[in-house]
Amino acid sequence: MSRIGYIRVSTEHQETARQQEIMDSYQVDRTFSEKISGANKDRPQLKAMLDYVREGDTLYIESISRLGRSTKDLLNIIDTLTDKGVT
Known part of the structure; x- marks a missing residue:
């Protein structure tokens, strides 16, 4: 059981520091x-x-909105996470 982080900014000019x-x-434990x-x-x-x-x-x-911008894509990602037993 690990704590996994996902960080996304929209452009190369934006910073991920925050x-x-x-x-x-x-x-x-690990950040993507x-x-x-x-x-x-x-x-x-x-x-x-x-x-x-x-x-x-557990995904942090x-x-x-960091996971996706379209409802369809977001729901697909959430379904994938749920199917894998990720909270």
């Missing part, structure tokens, strides 16, 4: 971070995180 501070406060639009379906670190998480893990994000 979100990283939040992950640090949760004492996550990327600078890419949530509308982009090709997000390597999101895919890596989804492949990495296991049953009993700064905001639900």
